[in-house]
Amino acid sequence: MTAAAVPVDEFAHVETEKEIHRDILRRSALTPSERLVLASLALLDRGQGTLRAIRLIAGMDRGVAQKWIKNLTRLGFVDLRQIPCPVTGGGVMSIYQINYQPSQEPPQWAAGTLLSGHELGWVLSTETSYADAILESHDPWEGK
Amino acid sequence: MDVHVQHALTASLVLPRADLRFLTLLADAGPLTAARLAEAGEVNQSYAVVRLAWLERAGLVVRTQVATRPGALLVRPGWMISPDINLGLERLADQFSMTAEPMVAR
Numbered sequence: 001m002t003a004a005a006v007p008v009d010e011f012a013h014v015e016t017e018k019e020i021h022r023d024i025l026r027r028s029a030l031t032p033s034e035r036l037v038l039a040s041l042a043l044l045d046r047g048q049g050t051l052r053a054i055r056l057i058a059g060m061d062r063g064v065a066q067k068w069i070k071n072l073t074r075l076g077f078v079d080l081r082q083i084p085c086p087v088t089g090g091g092v093m094s095i096y097q098i099n100y101q102p103s104q105e106p107p108q109w110a111a112g113t114l115l116s117g118h119e120l121g122w123v124l125s126t127e128t129s130y131a132d133a134i135l136e137s138h139d140p141w142e143g144k
Numbered sequence: 145m146d147v148h149v150q151h152a153l154t155a156s157l158v159l160p161r162a163d164l165r166f167l168t169l170l171a172d173a174g175p176l177t178a179a180r181l182a183e184a185g186e187v188n189q190s191y192a193v194v195r196l197a198w199l200e201r202a203g204l205v206v207r208t209q210v211a212t213r214p215g216a217l218l219v220r221p222g223w224m225i226s227p228d229i230n231l232g233l234e235r236l237a238d239q240f241s242m243t244a245e246p247m248v249a250r
Contacts, residue, residue, distance in 0.1 A: 036148050043155050044168045045164040049168055049172065052172060053172050
């Protein structure tokens with residue numbers, strides 16, 4: 001593979017990620033721990049990962065992470081999928097993924113938890129500035 | 145909003161897809177070499193090395209030794225998730241002006 005093979009669409013995910021973040025932020029009725037688990041999933045590739053990955057990034061003990069992810073799965077914020085284990089070749093591996101469907105409005109039961117206009121405006125304006133910052137300077141540590 | 149949530153959300157927004165892939169691989173599979181990360185992340189190795197160095201400076205990953213195969217004595221330079229990843233996320237959030245305007249407390 002040559003240098004030209006570097007993905008040219010490496011920022012293509014930004015729009016989708018923003019949508020995911022807005023959706024998570026809207027669901028402010030969730031506990032801080034539940035939101036931290038969702039945020040940790042958002043940090044992983046395609047918003048999905050194993051319990052181990054969530055635990056490492058959220059800085060939670062296994063039992064605690066398991067409890068919150070189970071809650072989120074029951075509430076429908078997270079989907080559980082089982083895939084053939086790529087390491088051993090046998091058995092299955094559990095993968096958790098943010099249950100995000102851009103075409104859907106937040107569920108009715110979440111309607112009372114939407115951010116106020118001011119808060120949503122803040123979120124959107126700061127997100128735009130992040131995207132600008134990425135495009136202007138990919139490396140914020142450059143030259144420091 | 146919980147500050148840790150803000151940090152993780154910020155990081156997921158500003159990191160390129162390849163970086164997110166690397167973090168996922170390191171978190172799931174443990175310490176890996178740059179070559180293995182490049183292969184699994186479907187990018188060329190020089191790009192992987194550059195991004196890993198960036199992630200190291202951001203405090204999200206650290207250098208380590210990786211056994212060439214399970215139980216082997218021979219080791220190679222590799223990478224793992226930083227034990228202080230949350231500190232790295234905090235720095236990243238600060239770098240992208242997360243504190244520009246505080247959220248209104250409700």
